[in-house]
Amino acid sequence: MKILLAVDGSAHSLAACRYLATFPLPASTEVEILTVVNPPDVVLTGQTELWYPQFIEHQEEISRQAIESARAAISKLDAMVTSHQMTGHIGHCIVERAKEQQVNLVVVAAKGHSAFERVLLGSVSDYVATHATCSVLVVRVPTTSDGQPAQDVAAGNIGKAIIAVDEREVSNKLLDRICQFAWTADHHLTAVTASVKLEVFREDILATTMEEAARRRTIARRCADAAAARFSECGANAEGHSIEVEHVGKGLVEYAARSHSDLIVVGDTGRGAISRIFLGSTSRYVLHHVHCSVLIAR
Missing domain, CATH: 3.40.50.620 (HUPs)
Structure with missing residues (x-):
């Protein structure tokens, strides 16, 4: 590397x-x-x-x-x-x-x-x-x-890390990038899928909406668990977790804060012709708002 x-x-x-x-x-x-x-x-x-x-x-x-x-x-x-x-x-x-x-x-x-x-x-x-x-x-x-940086902080002591994943192709590339590192059982990695809540705007489609939401949650959890299994194969202590949020970036930031994570990893999917959108909106939100270090995997 x-x-x-x-x-x-x-x-x-x-x-x-x-x-x-x-x-x-x-x-x-x-x-x-x-x-x-x-x-x-x-x-x-x-x-x-x-x-x-x-x-x-x-x-x-x-x-x-x-x-x-x-x-x-x-x-x-x-x-x-x-x-x-x-x-x-x-x-x-x-x-x-x-x-x-x-x-x-x-x-x-x-x-x-x-x-x-x-x-x-x-x-x-x-x-x-x-x-x-x-x-x-x-x-x-x-x-x-x-x-100023706190002197008593063991900088680089990555006890907990969050890896934001989804079912799209970019996540496979993301997993490849993450598995390049020399993880050990001392590193606790949580593969997290964050999906947007479905809004029910008509009572007659409530049942259908709830069914679709349940299907999405199942897919999201399977994706997280599959990523966690991959991280375990790379030597890390890993688990999968899924969250349902109104805003993906905000949801990831809040989850990182609740779990006291030392690092969050996000993939960059926002490649475009305009430089200001070279970084995807979710990755940019996390980069600007999260309390911990950020690894943008490309």
Whole structure:
């Protein structure tokens, strides 16, 4: 597995590194640590030329320090680790590097250096999750009251994970992606199917609607149980579960909160010609609202 680990030296970025360090990665994993220098958008004049080179040099030094800190944070990983530095728009550079290197997974923190440190999802992680053509792991760890990662959290200790599945073909591809990881009996995976409740708008079709709802629940549970069986074969402690909700994304987020999950996995089915719908509506809702880390499997 080839992984691109995007870092910027922030506390959230280091938390993402620690998360990755204990993630159940397969053997023969390669990790490239990527930093991006984002030059200021200024018009070069005689005055700006006095400080612009020094500014870029300073940013490059910060990037070098971020790489060294990331190397230390993932030092226990049994993986070949390299590093790379780019200059330009941060999100675009990450996406292009991932495509160029044909990586299987991009890892990025949910937050980074930003004036809006308290927002739920940073602009870089949002851009990467939306535009990357490979799987993306957006790491979100518990924070303190000032918005910083909690130091006493065992980042990456994935005790519970939810994998959202359905009966469509995408789920078979999703299962293949999930089974690439080195799960053990210490990992409790719950395969969850979420179906939309049927609305009864006429009394004369109540019986038919209830019958159809029961049929859908049966199919949903069978799908969840089948996925759980697959995860068990991969070494995980797995079970199937189905939920009936009014909004699939909201239902998954609420279920993740109730079950105190450390990770939720969703498939990306929203490929389209317009970049803003590259990420399906359910996956996007989960990404923006769930309390834990999110793995978008592609």
